[in-house]
Amino acid sequence: MQENDHILRVQDLKTDFKVGRRTVHAVNGVTFDVRRGKTLCIVGESGCGKSVTAHSIMQLLPPNGTIAGGTISYYTRDGACEILSNYKRSGPRMRAIRGKEISMIFQDPMSTLNPVYTVGSQIMEMLKKHEKVSKAEGKARIIRLLGELGIPNPEIRYDQYPHEFSGGMKQRIMIAIAMICNPTLLIADEPTTALDVTIQAQILDLIRKMQESYGTSVILITHNMGIVVEIADDVAVMYMGRIVEFGSVQQIFSHPVHPYTRALMRSVPVLGMNKDQELAVIEGTTPDASTVFTGCEFAERCECARPECFHRFPKDTEIEAGHRVRCLLYEEGGEENG
Amino acid sequence: MFKYILRKLLALIPKLLVMSVILFFALELLPGDALSRTMPPDQYQALSEAQKVAAREALGLNAPPVIRYFRWLNQIFHGDFGYSASTGQNIGTMLAGRLPYTIELSFYGLLLATAVGLLLGFLSAVMKNTIVDYFCTTISVFGISLPEFFFGIVFIILFSVQLKWLPSGGRMPVGAHGFFSRVPYLVLPVMTMAISLTAALVRYTKNSMMDVMGKDYIKTARSKGLRETTVSFKHAFRNSLIPTMTLIVMRLPRLVGGSAVIEMVFNYPGIGNMALTAVNAGDIPVVMITTMTTGVMVLLSSTLVDIVTAMLDPRIRLG
Numbered sequence: 001m002q003e004n005d006h007i008l009r010v011q012d013l014k015t016d017f018k019v020g021r022r023t024v025h026a027v028n029g030v031t032f033d034v035r036r037g038k039t040l041c042i043v044g045e046s047g048c049g050k051s052v053t054a055h056s057i058m059q060l061l062p063p064n065g066t067i068a069g070g071t072i073s074y075y076t077r078d079g080a081c082e083i084l085s086n087y088k089r090s091g092p093r094m095r096a097i098r099g100k101e102i103s104m105i106f107q108d109p110m111s112t113l114n115p116v117y118t119v120g121s122q123i124m125e126m127l128k129k130h131e132k133v134s135k136a137e138g139k140a141r142i143i144r145l146l147g148e149l150g151i152p153n154p155e156i157r158y159d160q161y162p163h164e165f166s167g168g169m170k171q172r173i174m175i176a177i178a179m180i181c182n183p184t185l186l187i188a189d190e191p192t193t194a195l196d197v198t199i200q201a202q203i204l205d206l207i208r209k210m211q212e213s214y215g216t217s218v219i220l221i222t223h224n225m226g227i228v229v230e231i232a233d234d235v236a237v238m239y240m241g242r243i244v245e246f247g248s249v250q251q252i253f254s255h256p257v258h259p260y261t262r263a264l265m266r267s268v269p270v271l272g273m274n275k276d277q278e279l280a281v282i283e284g285t286t287p288d289a290s291t292v293f294t295g296c297e298f299a300e301r302c303e304c305a306r307p308e309c310f311h312r313f314p315k316d317t318e319i320e321a322g323h324r325v326r327c328l329l330y331e332e333g334g335e336e337n338g
Numbered sequence: 339m340f341k342y343i344l345r346k347l348l349a350l351i352p353k354l355l356v357m358s359v360i361l362f363f364a365l366e367l368l369p370g371d372a373l374s375r376t377m378p379p380d381q382y383q384a385l386s387e388a389q390k391v392a393a394r395e396a397l398g399l400n401a402p403p404v405i406r407y408f409r410w411l412n413q414i415f416h417g418d419f420g421y422s423a424s425t426g427q428n429i430g431t432m433l434a435g436r437l438p439y440t441i442e443l444s445f446y447g448l449l450l451a452t453a454v455g456l457l458l459g460f461l462s463a464v465m466k467n468t469i470v471d472y473f474c475t476t477i478s479v480f481g482i483s484l485p486e487f488f489f490g491i492v493f494i495i496l497f498s499v500q501l502k503w504l505p506s507g508g509r510m511p512v513g514a515h516g517f518f519s520r521v522p523y524l525v526l527p528v529m530t531m532a533i534s535l536t537a538a539l540v541r542y543t544k545n546s547m548m549d550v551m552g553k554d555y556i557k558t559a560r561s562k563g564l565r566e567t568t569v570s571f572k573h574a575f576r577n578s579l580i581p582t583m584t585l586i587v588m589r590l591p592r593l594v595g596g597s598a599v600i601e602m603v604f605n606y607p608g609i610g611n612m613a614l615t616a617v618n619a620g621d622i623p624v625v626m627i628t629t630m631t632t633g634v635m636v637l638l639s640s641t642l643v644d645i646v647t648a649m650l651d652p653r654i655r656l657g
Contacts, residue, residue: 058561060557060560060561090560090565090566094563095563095564095565096563097563098560098561098562098563099561099562099563100563103561103562104561106554106557106558108554111553111554111555112554112555112557112558113555113558114555114558114559114573114577115555115577115651115652115653116576116577116580116650116651116652118652125562125564126562126563129562129563129564130563161652161653163652163653174558177558177562
């Protein structure tokens with residue numbers, strides 16, 4: 001694979017949080033690439049570190065969170081490489097990337113828009129920050145984008161305040177803010193979790209439409225397997241701050257290998273399945289994020305766990321081109337035993 | 339916005355009426371008859387029974403209280419505030435001489451408290467856990483916990499008696515006029531008046547700012563690549579002001595009412611001073627009018643703050 005195919009390369013990312021006197025390793029050595037123009041889905045349960053990974057890329061962590069190790073490299077349109085993890089959190093270089101190169105949409109559209117400014121001015125703020133445009137020209141561009149995003153009467157809506165919009169409409173406004181400068185990478189952190197099911201599909205369609213018309217790469221964070229199969233090109237499954245399985249959507253869905261991935265798949269209802277059949281449940285709960293492990297983090301909930309799983313850390317193993325799994329069953333010589 | 343202001347101003351009318359009803363009938367409950375409240379006690383005692391009957395008849399005091407309330411209201415509407423029971427002076431004239439002084443004092447006090455309180459609150463939130471923050475927090479603890487007249491006395495001892503920088507009281511030198519001759523006389527009372535509201539505002543603004551800084555829309559603002567100063571001022575500060583305005587409205591009566599004590603300490607010829615003198619002399623007509631005036635000042639200024647709040651927050655304009 002050529003460097004040029006990638007827009008973002010995250011290597012061995014570690015993000016720590018200080019909680020009181022303790023340090024919690026929320027992200028613990030995460031490695032993945034985002035391909036140009038493609039969609040990467042990061043899936044996992046609540047608290048697995050998927051959101052923290054996204055916030056680390058944007059350097060939007062809360063004050064008690066820091067990137068403790070690893071590199072985040074971003075490849076610009078002209079092929080230059082910027083090491084984001086070396087930039088200061090609110091320094092000028094990071095700020096030049098935010099919004100212009102990489103932009104982000106968040107989970108709860110009810111609280112992500114500033115209630116005291118009109119939506120138009122909030123989109124305009126983004127545009128003016130990164131591009132030299134006249135007011136009239138900018139407004140025309142914003143109204144055109146709002147129209148593309150399916151907002152009726154964009155000229156009137158431009159001058160309205162967030163409280164005059166419904167949740168789904170607010171999320172469209174957030175997408176407009178994120179897309180107005182035509183970024184190369186869009187990070188969507190559970191963009192549909194807070195919305196109605198009927199609106200969810202519309203928002204996902206819009207993200208896909210934006211991606212098609214502007215060639216944007218997307219990192220979509222979700223815990224919904226149904227969304228993954230709809231929209232992803234690549235999938236990263238996270239558990240306890242680590243990626244346990246990474247591969248293309250075909251690889252993951254037709255041939256899931258990690259016991260956690262397989263358990264996740266079984267816990268999702270599929271259209272046409274026998275309605276009397278009970279859905280599988282992953283036994284136990286996610287351990288506390290500050291737990292110290294001596295072996296595989298998933299071992300105690302894993303149905304395939306063997307004694308060695310409890311006191312040996314698994315390593316990433318590539319079982320197929322582009323398909324990595326972090327499980328002792330698949331390490332050298334492990335496969336025949338599994 | 340225009341409709342909102344109009345509605346707020348119209349709402350003043352019933353508020354003022356209710357206030358006047360409460361005031362009139364509360365004082366009506368005082369011992370003694372209505373005639374005794376129109377003149378000094380010794381003069382009242384000197385009257386013969388026949389004179390009293392005649393005076394009541396002449397002044398219309400035999401009418402039931404409800405009728406007299408409406409007469410009183412009618413007089414006020416026509417600018418006739420009646421006469422002082424102790425000095426016989428026209429209350430309207432007394433008020434005209436003193437009200438501007440009190441308005442001046444309260445206005446600068448409010449302005450100073452708001453400006454300094456919001457600024458220090460903002461700074462201590464943005465520079466949390468720095469020397470600036472500790473300094474502001476310490477100062478505000480003193481300001482909240484000590485009464486205003488204490489600061490008044492300390493300021494007089496420090497700035498007038500010891501340092502001799504500023505006059506200890508009064509309004510302006512004899513024969514002088516114009517704003518600049520008044521300034522030295524205003525500094526200490528205004529500072530004293532502002533101190534407790536400033537202290538409350540520093541704390542409140544800081545907490546409100548820190549609350550807002552944790553909101554999702556601040557993350558959105560940061561994700562746009564804005565400078566940290568733009569994020570904290572444009573996005574956080576304006577939002578943090580909305581609850582702070584409520585605090586100002588709630589503290590206004592204390593500010594205006596507290597001016598009576600401060601006027602006393604600084605021998606400042608405002609209506610607070612006039613009200614205290616009237617209370618001591620049992621001068622009911624003056625007490626009524628000064629209380630009413632103070633009430634009107636509080637209502638007008640809280641309406642003003644409400645309008646400012648609506649300018650800050652679009653959600654209020656609709657409601």
